[in-house]
Each structure stands twice: as structure tokens, then as C-alpha cells.
Amino acid sequence: MKIAHLGEKGSFSELAVRGYFGKSATTVGCADFSQVFDEVSNKRASAAVVPIENSMAGSIYENYDHLLNYNLQIIGEIYLNISHFLMALPATNITSLTHIYSHPQVLSQCKKFLKKHDTWECIPTKSTIDAITHIKKEKLHSAAAIASLPSSKYYNLAVLKSHVEDNSYNTTRFLILSHRARKKEDSLAPVKTSIAFSTPNEPGFLYKALSVFALRDINLLKIESRPMMSGKFEYIFYLDISGHYTEKAQQNALTHLQEITTMYRLLGSYPVGKTIATDLPH
Amino acid sequence: MKIAHLGEKGSFSELAVRGYFGKSATTVGCADFSQVFDEVSNKRASAAVVPIENSMAGSIYENYDHLLNYNLQIIGEIYLNISHFLMALPATNITSLTHIYSHPQVLSQCKKFLKKHDTWECIPTKSTIDAITHIKKEKLHSAAAIASLPSSKYYNLAVLKSHVEDNSYNTTRFLILSHRARKKEDSLAPVKTSIAFSTPNEPGFLYKALSVFALRDINLLKIESRPMMSGKFEYIFYLDISGHYTEKAQQNALTHLQEITTMYRLLGSYPVGKTIATDLPH
Numbered sequence A, B: 001m002k003i004a005h006l007g008e009k010g011s012f013s014e015l016a017v018r019g020y021f022g023k024s025a026t027t028v029g030c031a032d033f034s035q036v037f038d039e040v041s042n043k044r045a046s047a048a049v050v051p052i053e054n055s056m057a058g059s060i061y062e063n064y065d066h067l068l069n070y071n072l073q074i075i076g077e078i079y080l081n082i083s084h085f086l087m088a089l090p091a092t093n094i095t096s097l098t099h100i101y102s103h104p105q106v107l108s109q110c111k112k113f114l115k116k117h118d119t120w121e122c123i124p125t126k127s128t129i130d131a132i133t134h135i136k137k138e139k140l141h142s143a144a145a146i147a148s149l150p151s152s153k154y155y156n157l158a159v160l161k162s163h164v165e166d167n168s169y170n171t172t173r174f175l176i177l178s179h180r181a182r183k184k185e186d187s188l189a190p191v192k193t194s195i196a197f198s199t200p201n202e203p204g205f206l207y208k209a210l211s212v213f214a215l216r217d218i219n220l221l222k223i224e225s226r227p228m229m230s231g232k233f234e235y236i237f238y239l240d241i242s243g244h245y246t247e248k249a250q251q252n253a254l255t256h257l258q259e260i261t262t263m264y265r266l267l268g269s270y271p272v273g274k275t276i277a278t279d280l281p282h
Helices: A012-021 A033-041 A061-069 A104-106 A111-113 A126-136 A149-152 A205-214 A248-258 B012-021 B035-040 B060-071 B104-110 B111-115 B128-137 B149-155 B205-214 B247-258
Strands: A002-007 A026-030 A046-052 A073-081 A085-090 A097-104 A121-125 A143-147 A156-162 A171-178 A191-198 A220-227 A233-242 A261-272 A275-277 B002-006 B027-028 B046-052 B073-081 B084-086 B099-102 B120-124 B143-147 B158-161 B171-178 B192-200 B220-227 B235-242 B263-271 B275-277
Touching: A002 A012, A002 A033, A002 B073, A012 A026, A012 A073, A012 A171, A026 A033, A026 A156, A033 A046, A033 A171, A033 B171, A061 A191, A061 A261, A073 B060, A085 A149, A097 A104, A097 A126, A104 A111, A104 A121, A104 B046, A104 B220, A111 A149, A121 B002, A126 A143, A143 A248, A149 A156, A205 A220, A205 A233, A205 B205, A205 B220, A233 B235, A248 A261, B002 B012, B002 B035, B012 B027, B012 B171, B027 B035, B035 B046, B035 B060, B035 B171, B046 B060, B060 B171, B060 B192, B060 B263, B073 B192, B084 B149, B099 B104, B104 B120, B104 B143, B128 B143, B128 B149, B149 B158, B192 B247, B205 B220, B205 B247, B220 B263, B247 B263
Parallel strands: A002 A026, A002 A046, A073 A261, A073 A275, A097 A121, A097 A143, B002 B027, B002 B046, B073 B263, B073 B275, B099 B120, B099 B143
Antiparallel strands: A046 A171, A073 A171, A085 A143, A085 A156, A191 A233, A191 A261, A220 A233, A220 B220, B046 B171, B073 B171, B084 B143, B084 B158, B192 B235, B192 B263, B220 B235
16 A cells, blocks of 8 residues: 655654554655645555644645645544654764754754753754754764654664653644545544635625534534635635534535535545654654 | 844845834844744834734744733734745856755745756755855855845845746735734724634534624634644634724624633734735835
């Protein structure tokens, strides 16, 4: 089973693939998100795993766009609790460090720790894996990278300090995408359904749209609005609701919804995902 | 009048300050967003200008957090249409370029242009201004930076290519913050009000919350949900509604809303902002 994802071995996306599909899945690392979607669309991969939102950095709009532009279905989700580790070539001492390499977003998530060592110079890199491979290639003994624990194992770097992140509630949600919708299973595990729609930009239209769920006691799990890229002042709404789209109440609500929306897309029904830690040996 | 913002001369935040307050305002460049909020909170600056969302990258959650943690009021907004320019030391020829420096987010917004020149190596920097100052300091004649047009003027670099961004609808919304709420003015210009609240995590509660506006024909301009950082499965909602909070219908709706929310904050009422271009000489 081939699973497409962004980035290289040891990246968080690859961890999400392993967390969802297990160790035996064959991972296909891609250079950008459109390539990840292309791999599944062109049936070169059977599924894709893409990040969709992070509890600190917010929604990843590029992937929301791809969800609308490609005709794939969400078949699952998984949450990764993001932990960062300071790592260096074996025999490097933390007291002799002068330079810290990592992705700018990772550096900004470790501000408190880095502030305590204000003589260190922080160097941004394209990815955390780039930070690691630069240190290895140049044999830098006064430099360290900030990256995930599994990537330290994969590239044989020694961890100098664990959990250098500021906030321990840093969670990234990944979606699992496939060609085909996921059928309703005979399981008691809670299921959710993701949809996208637009309404006319007039008072009360969103309220009307949400009434189709409230009237049927269907819970709203997430709601987000976003201006359409057309430049017109119109919004796309992304909603997660409880239940499978084939259940009677959900079916009625979604039919009802389409009467009052200008655009509507069913993105998929899938079991509510688990959260996995990234601070354990891979 | 001192206005706090993130970054240096020529940054987009500084352009937003100039766009809103005019050329005579004294800008106070800060190293991070908490310092920007601190400057106003400690009354060292009379206002702050912070980015809150981008049409491509989404919400800037760090500033949403600061809005809840600091006791400031939104008194205005301004939209910047983001354009990127390729610039280098005078006498550098585009055909002799080997390295391109910029912030990773900017590089990712110029993918199509960079793909056409696949021999160029892209080097991430902490900010677009860092890219410029590096090229100037090291006197690099085979390198270019991608940054804003006003920064090319400020640092005396020559523009090699205009509008290298992939998408022309790349807009960043900035909020103007102050100690004191903005009073209702005798003007016909449309006004909006921003609020934040939480509801119990039960079916229909968000619908009930929105009913207070729908019942009074108050338009919802923006809605966003976000998991609370506490780790519990509870959401904060950010809403922009039409009108000033002192108008009768808005006052009633907001009083009504507080009966059914577990947390409520009025973030401010202010005139709907204008969009300004960033591709004109400063």
C-alpha cells in the first residue's frame, strides 16, 4: 500500500502515515502538497496524508483549496502531538553550541528555550530535515538542529535536550484522503462528516444553513469561514458535523442544506481520530 | 504619535502603519508580537498594528491569543494587497543569478515563478529584510531577494522583476489596537464589531448563540472556531458582526449572547477597512 505525504523520512507527515497505517505502509515523499494530491488523483498512491490545521498556527488553507479542487474523499484523521528536540552530532556538548538550525516555524515554537541561550545564533532552514542533513554534511560540531525525536533516530543524531517547545498543546491534525468515500461501519466509534459550502452574503443566511443541523440535533464539531479567492466578498464555510452522511438525519440535513447554498461539497465521513505522541522512540 | 508594529523599516507591518496613520506617524519596530502588545499595554505607544489573517496562510492565532490575554480594543482595520518583487544590487543581471533569499512563506508564495528558473538555489531567511541586508552586507552580485517594493526603495536595491507572486488575491488583514474603545461616529461608513466567546460543547449551542444576531437581522461578517489551548475539547468562536456595539439591536444581541456563553469578550467596534496596494512607490 503506497501512501503519499509531504517531505522526507523522519518528517511529521511521515510520522502521521506510520501512526495511521502502521509500519508496513510504503511512504511516497513529495516535494509539495499539489504533488501529494496528484499522486492519489492519478492512482499512483492509494491514499494521502496531509496536515489540515495546527492548534498554534491555524488552518492550512492550501490544503483546504486542494480539497475543493481535487475530487478526493476524507476517509480518516489523526492528531499528532508535536514535540521538538535539540539534537547534534554525537560528542557535541550543549555548552559548546554557537548555531541552531531549524524551520522558522519550529524556531518560533521554541522561543522561550532559545531566549535562555541568547548567545546562540538561529539559522532558518527549508525543513527540519534540511537542518539535520546540513549539520551532518558539513560535520558541524558547534551546531544543533531542532527537529522531531524520530528524525534524530533516523539520522543518528544525539538528543541534547528533550521538549524544547514552549507549549505542550501543539497539535497538528492530518486528514487521510482516498478516491472512494468510506462506508458506514458497524462500530460504536464516533464518526464525523466534513462539508464545505457557500451561502449568499446576506444577513441570516449562515444561521439558516446551521438550522438544518440544529433542528435535527446534529452536533457541529468545527466551523470556519474563509473569504473566496475570487476577490468578491463571499465566504466558503468548512463544517465538521457529527455522524455519517448516510444516516437518516444527516442525509435529510444535507439535502435541506443544498436548497439554501450557492456551492456545496461533501468532503467525507470518517471515524473521529486518535492523538498520538511524537516524543516516543519510533 | 507612536505606533508599535512587528519588524523593521520596509516590512509589510510598517506599510500597514503608514497606510492607516499616514507618513507622519512615528513607528516603533518590535522583535515579536508580545512586545507589540506590551508597548501599547504599558502606554509607551498609543496604538499597535498587527496582522490577524492572510487570505492564503489563514489566521494568525498568536495574535488572536494576545487579543484575549491583553486588555486592548480594536479601533480599526486595514487590508494590504501583498505583492512580491525580485530585487538585487544595482548592476546585477537577472541572467547571472544563482541564489534567491527570502522568508520561507514568501518563497512558497512565488513557487510558479521560481519553478521557471530551476537552477536558482532558494535560501530561507528570518525575514525579507534579513534577505536584503545579507545581500548588501556580503555584496552578493549573483543573488537576489524577494521582498516588497517599498523595501527595495528603502534599501536601494534595483527591481529585476515585478509581481513574482503566484496569486494576486494575497491579502493580509491588519488590526489597529488601542487602550480605549472607539466611539460611534456620525458617519455613514459601515462599522463592524469583533467579539470572542465560548459555548458549552453540546449540540445546538452555537446555533443558539447565532440566533441572537439572526433574530435582529444583524449580519455575520466572519466566523471562526478554534480549539481552546487547555486541551479540553472546547472551542473559542471569533465573530465579526455588522454595526457598532452601542447600537440598540447590537446591544440587545450581545446581552442576550452572554446568557448562553461560558466566556465572552467584546474586542471592539470600528469602521470597515480599506484595501491598499503594496506595488506602488512608497
